[in-house]
Amino acid sequence: MNAGVTLLVILGLVASLQYWRGRRLNLTLIRELSRQMEEALQPVNKNYTWIGGYVGVVAEYDLKHEIYEKVKGTISLLPHHSLLYFPISLLLGRRDRVYVLIYPKRKLKGKAHIAIGKIKDISKVSFKDEIELKGVVVQRRYDSKEEIDFLTKIMSQLEDPSSVELLAANVEENAYYARLRIGRGDISELLRRFIVTA
Numbered sequence: 001m002n003a004g005v006t007l008l009v010i011l012g013l014v015a016s017l018q019y020w021r022g023r024r025l026n027l028t029l030i031r032e033l034s035r036q037m038e039e040a041l042q043p044v045n046k047n048y049t050w051i052g053g054y055v056g057v058v059a060e061y062d063l064k065h066e067i068y069e070k071v072k073g074t075i076s077l078l079p080h081h082s083l084l085y086f087p088i089s090l091l092l093g094r095r096d097r098v099y100v101l102i103y104p105k106r107k108l109k110g111k112a113h114i115a116i117g118k119i120k121d122i123s124k125v126s127f128k129d130e131i132e133l134k135g136v137v138v139q140r141r142y143d144s145k146e147e148i149d150f151l152t153k154i155m156s157q158l159e160d161p162s163s164v165e166l167l168a169a170n171v172e173e174n175a176y177y178a179r180l181r182i183g184r185g186d187i188s189e190l191l192r193r194f195i196v197t198a
Contacts, residue, residue: 022081026054033075033098033187034059040191041071054081065195067104074099077182096182097165101175102194108176110144112169114151116162133161144169151176154193164190 034057038046043061050057051074059073077096078089113119116138125141127148132138133156142148147169155161163186168177178190 019081022079022086023054025080026077029077029096029182030057030075033073033182036186036188037061037071037073037191040188040195043071051076055079067106068102068194069105070103071191072101072103073187075182098178098180098182098187100178100180100187100191101170101173102178102191103173103175108144108169108171108174109146110142110169111171112140112142112144112147112151113166114138114140114148114155114168115166116164119166136161142169150197154190154197157193157197158189159186 034048037059038061041061041063044064045062047060048057049060055078056074056076059071059075061071061073063070075098078094079086111125113125116136119139119141126143127145128139128141130137130139131152133152138155138161140148140152151167151169155164155167158164164178164180166177166179170177176194180187180190
């Protein structure tokens, strides 16, 4: 066997090993994050839709709760199973993340954003400031004092506020929005804080 064929065989074996290990990792992450969301929310109905094979899932939960009617979550993972695309994803700055929309039964009072680092792509708001929560400096942009106080209260109760990249009151969708980094905290902790905090 010449060197070129040997190299192709080795690359094929490495790619196969990466595929099975990465696939198992992504499926484990999806199962665990879905379990955490279900445990925190105790939904009456649930629906999951796979996105992109093994790179994520969209979850929809109907709740029987006095304040919230439903929650939508998107688990977006790196392609750990792809030997070629995985390093490119890292170079492009992609990370494993969870995005959550929490729909209250009441109408939101106005815009509010609280985030670690700069808040981008937000239309003009009336107020902006920064505060420190458990040693983490967060940026706040808002129109509604009531909504920003609520989001600040939620974030201040988290064991590690830095696990949440962004919390927002999205008046266009009438939902609270959260973007979290996987591996820096617990998704169930954030959801429980919403469920028990009025």
